Amino acid sequence: MKKIFFILTLAMFGIISCGKKADNGEKKLRVGLNAVFAPFEYIENGQVTGFDVEMINEIGKNLGYKVEIIDQSFDGLIPALKAGKIDIIVSGMSSTEERKKSVDFTDDYFVSKETYLRKKGNNAVTPTTLSGKKIGVQLGTIQEMEARTIKGATVVPNENTVNTILDLKAGKIDAIILEKAVATEYMKKNPEMEIFDEKPAPIGMAMAVDKGKNPELIKQINAELKKMRENGKYNELIKKYGLDKN
Numbered sequence: 001m002k003k004i005f006f007i008l009t010l011a012m013f014g015i016i017s018c019g020k021k022a023d024n025g026e027k028k029l030r031v032g033l034n035a036v037f038a039p040f041e042y043i044e045n046g047q048v049t050g051f052d053v054e055m056i057n058e059i060g061k062n063l064g065y066k067v068e069i070i071d072q073s074f075d076g077l078i079p080a081l082k083a084g085k086i087d088i089i090v091s092g093m094s095s096t097e098e099r100k101k102s103v104d105f106t107d108d109y110f111v112s113k114e115t116y117l118r119k120k121g122n123n124a125v126t127p128t129t130l131s132g133k134k135i136g137v138q139l140g141t142i143q144e145m146e147a148r149t150i151k152g153a154t155v156v157p158n159e160n161t162v163n164t165i166l167d168l169k170a171g172k173i174d175a176i177i178l179e180k181a182v183a184t185e186y187m188k189k190n191p192e193m194e195i196f197d198e199k200p201a202p203i204g205m206a207m208a209v210d211k212g213k214n215p216e217l218i219k220q221i222n223a224e225l226k227k228m229r230e231n232g233k234y235n236e237l238i239k240k241y242g243l244d245k246n
Helices: 002-017 051-063 074-082 142-147 161-169 180-189 215-231 233-240
Strands: 027-033 041-044 047-049 065-071 103-105 113-119 134-138 154-158 175-179 193-200 208-210
Touching: 027 051, 027 074, 041 051, 047 051, 051 065, 051 215, 051 233, 074 208, 103 215, 113 142, 113 161, 113 180, 134 142, 134 161, 142 154, 142 175, 154 161, 161 175, 161 180, 161 193, 175 180, 180 193, 215 233
Parallel strands: 027 065, 134 154, 134 175
Antiparallel strands: 041 047, 103 208, 113 175, 113 193
C-alpha cells in the first residue's frame, strides 16, 4: 500500500511540477520572455514570434504542452518565475553563476558574441577609450554585467533596448553593448549606428525553471534539444532567423 501511494504521489508531482493544466485539461506551459530581443523574440503583426518562440513551441508540442507566451520586462522574469506566475523563462537568458543561485538552467541552446555599438562616425569612442564614457545596456542582462567591468565607465541601464538606442542616437550615451544577432537586427532599422568592437560571449543562452522545482522538465527539454539538433529542426530555425551568421 505504501509503495502504491508513493508511486501515485510521484505521478501527481510530475504533473504538477511540469506546468499547469489548461481549462480543457491540457498541460499548459507558461513561457516568460521579453519580446524586444529580435531575432530571438519580437512582435510582428501583433504576435510574439522569433527563434526562441518557435523553439519552445516545437518542444512544447513534442512534450504534449499547450504553450502560453507571457511577454514582460527582462529584469522581472526571474521574480515572476519565483512567484509562480510563469513556468519557464525562454528569453535569450545567459546561464550565469549568479542566476544559478535562483534558477536551474537547461543545456545551452545558443552562444553568441558581445557587440559594442557607437553612433556612426564617432571615432572618439573606441575599445581603449571607454573609461569616462556612458555605456547603455538593457537592465538585468549579461551585457550590463560586461559593462560594469569596464573601468571608469558609467553604466546606464534601461528596461527597454529601444530606449537605449534612442539615447545613443540623441547623444545621451556614448556606446551600447548588445548580443550580436540582436545588434544586427536593430542596425537594419538604425543605420546611424556602427559596430566598433566584438568579443566572444563568455556564457551561452539557456532556458530557466525555478530552482529545485522541475528537474524532470529540465531533463525532458534537454532531450528535445538534442533531438532537434539531430533531426535538423534546430539548424532549420538557426538559418531561418539568420543566427548561422552570428
